[in-house]
Amino acid sequence: MRTHWSQGLHQLFKQQGIRQVSFVPDAGHAALIGLCEADRELRAVRLTTEEEGIALAVGAWLGGDKSVLLMQSSGVGNCINMISMLSACQVPLAMIVTMRGDWAEFNPWQVPMGQATSNVLEEMGVLVTRADREEDILPLAEGALRIAYNTLRPAALLIGQRLLGAKTFDN
C-alpha cells in the first residue's frame, strides 16, 4: 500500500518542529488530524471556529511554539479579520486548506467560498500555493512551512478537491 500523504505531512510537522496543530474536524484532514491527536509530542487543539486557530497561533508563537492550522476552504472565510493580526504583528503561521467547491462539488453552498478562498487569502497578505497532484503536497507543504517561519508571515497550501475526492471521500 502507498503511504498516504497525511503520514508525510505528520512527519514533516515533526521535522519542522511544529508543536501545536489546530483544526475544526474535516473529512479531507481526518487522517492527518488522527495522526496528530495520537502523537504526544504534538498538541492537537480542536477549535469551534477557524479564527480561533489564528489567535491560538499568535499565542503559541509568543510562547515559542510553532503551529499549523488545518481547515477546509469554508473555514478561510471565518478567519479574515483575525488574519490581520498575523500581518500587523509579523507572526508566522502555516495553514493547510482542503478545498471544497472547486471540482465535482455536489453542494452548491460550498461553491462561493471555495471559489473565493485563494483570493481572500491573498488579499489578506497570505502567501498561497496549491497542490493538485498528490506528489506535490509534501514539497509544497514544506515550502509553505519554511517560508512562513523563515520570513515571519502567513502561508497557505490549498489541496485541490479533485485530489481529495480521489483519495479521501471515496475511502
Place this chain on the structure above:
Amino acid sequence: MAAKASKGKPKALDRREVVRMLLDKRGDLLVIAGLGAPAWDATAAVDHPLNFPLWGGMGGAAAIGLGLALAQPDRRVLVLTGDGELLMGMGSLATIGAQRPRNLSVVVLDNERYGETGMQASHTAFGVDLAAAAKACSFVSTKMLTTIDQVGRLRVDIHRADGPLFAQVKVAADKLPLVLPPRDGAHLKDRFREALLGKDAHFQR
C-alpha cells in the same frame, strides 16, 4: 434601562483599580490584554514587556491566551479582556474547556458596554452570564466578582489555583483617559518573546 444599576447594589468597581491590583507583584506572569479598555487598563498599571496588548483581533484574546498557556505550561497566563471582546469569541471558552490548561486565567472586566464605540449596552446588560457560560464549558473555577475584597483573592488564584480559571468582574461603565501601549504589533510581539525566551527568540525559525 435594563443596563442601569439599581439602588442597593454595591458600587461598581473601578476597572483601573481592579487591574492594578491583579497586576500587583506580578512576578513572571504573562498577560494578554484584549483590545480597547483592557489594553489601556493594563498599560495604565504598567507598560511591561510581558504584556501583549491587542489593537485588533476582536474575539481572539482568550484563544491567544490558550496558545501561550499551552506553549508555556510552567508559566501562569492571564487574559484580561472585556465583555464585548469575549462575546465575539465565546466559542473559545469551549476550546479552552476541552484543553483544560491548568495555568490559564481569563478575567473579564464587565462594564456591560461596548466602551470604544460609544458605551452601547452589551449582552451582559441583559442578563447574559459569562461566568455561567465558562462553567458550562468545563472551566475548573468560575467566579462573578462585585467587591474589591474578592479581587485580592482572585490575584492569588491567578498565580496559584489549578485552572482554567474564569472570573467576571463587574466594573463601572466609566470612560477613562486612554493610556495607550506601543502600536507596532511586531514590536509588541518581539519584546514579549525576548522577555520570555531571551535573545534566542530572534533566531527561532
